[in-house]
Amino acid sequence: MLTEAVVGRPDARLRPWVDRYLGYREDAPAPLVRREVAGAFVVLILGWGDPLDVHDPRATGRGTSGNAFLAGPFDGWCATRTAGTGVGVQVVLTAPAARRVLGLPLGELANRVVPVDRVAGWLTDLRDALAGTAGWTERFARLDAALAARLAATDPVDGRLRAAWRRLDVSGGAVGVAALADEIGWSRRHLAVRFRQEFGLPPRTVARLLRFERAYAGLGRTVLTAPAAGAGGAGWAERAARWGYYDQSHLIREFQAFAGATPAVLARPGSHPSYPG
Incomplete structure (x- = not known):
């Protein structure tokens, strides 16, 4: 179980890129297994406790x-397993922020979980520095310095790609790829190729994930009433429409693909964990 969770706010200069840091300590006397939902983001874990196993059920290896390690972006759910004591810092980055901070195209990370020592030496050095620092305030200050240095050393992402991402994000994935391509002056094919190369997943998939992210967050705020959960399912049909899905079946298919369970199952007490970050 999570025995310590400390949220840190990055320096103001970093907030366009990083929303917050999460320092954690988790003690699991017995193996603890979780299901992690898909997302169009990158999760950076800089830990120094017992290991966490991450498994993608769709493919071995x-x-x-x-x-x-660095995880994602992922277009399917994963399972994690841990035992013992884990201590570290979690940073969740949007794809454009991760592309800038890491200085590498996210096509190299899509649907992968990669130890930081295989990505960049500065990440390994940062993890070691955090492990040797006492206190969360001091650790968060080290994170500020390291991320600021990366932003100063890396080139900005193409402005047209950033604009395309913002349009998808603001709309919750409601903008079509053709309209998006027209807005930035590219062909659909060129947009899809460049977007996937730089941000890890094609724009259509990112649109689906952004819509799912909002629905998943909304699910956490949902209070089921007896009529909504009844045999008629009118409550779920209404929610599907409100969250931007064609119908209830569409909602269920997307949740099964991205969370590994139906929204009704995830809405049960104790079944809906907080969204990463």
């Missing part, structure tokens, strides 16, 4: 075991 796409997981890892360790305490410091």
Whole structure:
């Protein structure tokens, strides 16, 4: 179970890129298994405790075991397993922010979990520095300095790609790829190729994930009433429409693909964990 969780706010200069840091300590006397939902973001774990196993059920060889790694973007759910004591910092980055901070195209990370020592030496050095620092305030200050240095050393992402991402994000994935391509002056094919190369997933998939992210967050605020959960399912049909899905079946298919369970199952007490970050 999570025995310590400390949220840190990055320096103001970093907030366009990083929303917050999460320092954690988790003690699991017995193996603890979780299902992690898909997302169009990158999760950076810089830990120094017992390892966490990450498994992608869709394919062998796409997981890892360790305490410091980069994950995602992922277009399917994963399972994690840990035992013992894990300590570290979690940073969740949007794809454009991760592309800038890491300085590498996210096509190299899509649907992968990679130990940080295989990505960049500065990440390994940062993890070691955090492990050797006492206190969360001091650790968060080290994160500020390291991320600011990366932003100063890396080139901006193409402005047209950033604009395309913003349009998808603001609309919750409601903008079509053809309209998006017209807005930035590219062909659909060129947009899809460049977007996937730089941000890890094609724009259509990102649109689906952004819509799912909002629905998943809304699910956490949903209070089921007896009529909504009844045999008629009118409550779920109404929610599907409100969250931008064609119908209830569409909602269920997307949740099964991205969360590994139906929204009705995830809405049960104790079944809906907080969204990453």
